[in-house]
Amino acid sequence: MHDKTLTQIANALGSGELSSRELTEHYLQRIQQSGAILNSFISVTADQALEQADAADQARAKGTAGLLTGMPLALKDIFCTQGIKTSCGSRMLDNFNAPYDATVVEKLKTAGTVTLGKTNMDEFAMGSSNESSYYGPVKNPWDLTAVPGGSSGGSAAAVAAGLTPAALGTDTGGSIRQPAAFCGITGLKPTYGRVSRYGIIAYASSLDQAGPMARSAEDCAHLLNAMAGHDGRDSTSVARGVPDYTETLNSPLSGLKIGLPKEYFGEGLDPEVEKAVREAVSVFESLGATVRDVSLPHTHYAIPAYYVIAPAEASSNLSRFDGVRFGHRCDNPSDLIDLYKRSRAEGFGDEVQRRILIGTHTLSEGFFDAYYTKAQKVRRLIRQDFLDAFEDVDVLMGPASPTPAFDLGAKKDPVSMYLQDIYTIAVNLAGIPGISVPAGFVDRRPVGLQILGTHFAEAQLLNVAHQFQQTTDWHLQRPDFAEESA
């Protein structure tokens, strides 16, 4: 059952071959059996899931079911869920039960999906390895000594291991695409503003975006159909129609113009990853696409700009955790300042504190222009690089990450961890969409091909990725872990 894609499961539910209860029980059992090894879930919501499954089966019997009715899903623990713990991977929110659902959660509930649980993540989505979680690291199902990537590492590992047909993630600098690449699944970061951020615990509000993580581009298209759209409760949500992303999946790729940014194939790229990515690009040539080299000249400055802008926004967003209205509170505060300071020192882990301090420092008097204003100017140049490239080509392709998944504990220095996101981070600064699709292996660790499009080109990215997946079977390969624990 768990070797099926979401699309195949939807068909089996639709034909009555499977009930949502059978399906939900199967996945819950798999989570129970192997969840502890991978540590991919923070909360498992079995009782609620079975209730939702029964309601879905009744809706189907009454003829009111849609495509996703009864579909089990896992949510990154950054999405607020009413009455269910939403920890954001932090001690700060270990006791937090959100009083409301995120818009995306509400939309998926309306579509009839079943929530299996909340997945592990880097604390407040700050990390590229899932090692900064208060709940401990997640293991990569392809190799239990490797990281699953981050920050949506629990979601990626759970999908890859067949513990859920699909999951939701969020991506501020690569946090959907890089773990998707490391775990051999398909992950889409939509255009900034395409999916509502309401009820998603904010990290960097001008960069954060939620998206689907699944076995195939077709699966992601079905999920994005349910997730995307304008929301009055998110002031940066875009009022623009949502197409049916499945309608154009089969458009032919003849004449597609692909650009390869030369900066994405330079120093620091693992030669075996490069080989896999170039072979993937040649598959597109065989499908009628043309390929040319392009340049994104400010690529090198994306990580420095991000590590001003994201921590600046984080220092402001995370000021809400004050030990007064919700979240962790220290014992016996002597006065109000002591309450704030110790609650926050105890509630936040090292990486979160580092980013809050960087953001506070760079925004402070005497440093603001040199750091923040400068970074915002560079951000415009980075976006312009992409807009210029999309004058000449339809999509850009390159690796999602310079290496396959690295070993747990391998990146001790924060800066060496940050440099992992070299190919994903500029995409968030520019606000464009990107997708990572499985494109091979290096020593049994998956390689992700990243495909980028211009603003609101999600349908095109899904079409391009789907056509690749009609020709290749990298996305259908499973780790032994998924088979052994079957």
Add this chain to the structure above:
Amino acid sequence: MALEDSHVRRAAHLARIAVSDDQASGFVEDLSRILDMVDQLQGVDTDGVAPLAHPLDATQRLRADEVTETNQRDTFQRCAPAVENGLYLVPRVVE
């Protein structure tokens, strides 16, 4: 721009995070490495470039100034560490 111990202590105070002496020296080291990396930005020519705050250049949407929310104080206070009679409890601020 070299980062000094006093910068870290000032940021920690502004951010309301308690930092011990040991932690402060660790933060000076880590944050210095991060800011060294960030300092590469100074090499970019940004003359005449306007700062970009929103990737789609959107401006803040406005709505009519009308009350649309209902009072949900009890619901929202259920996740608070300490409340009494609808009020959040904190240590005495005014003597």
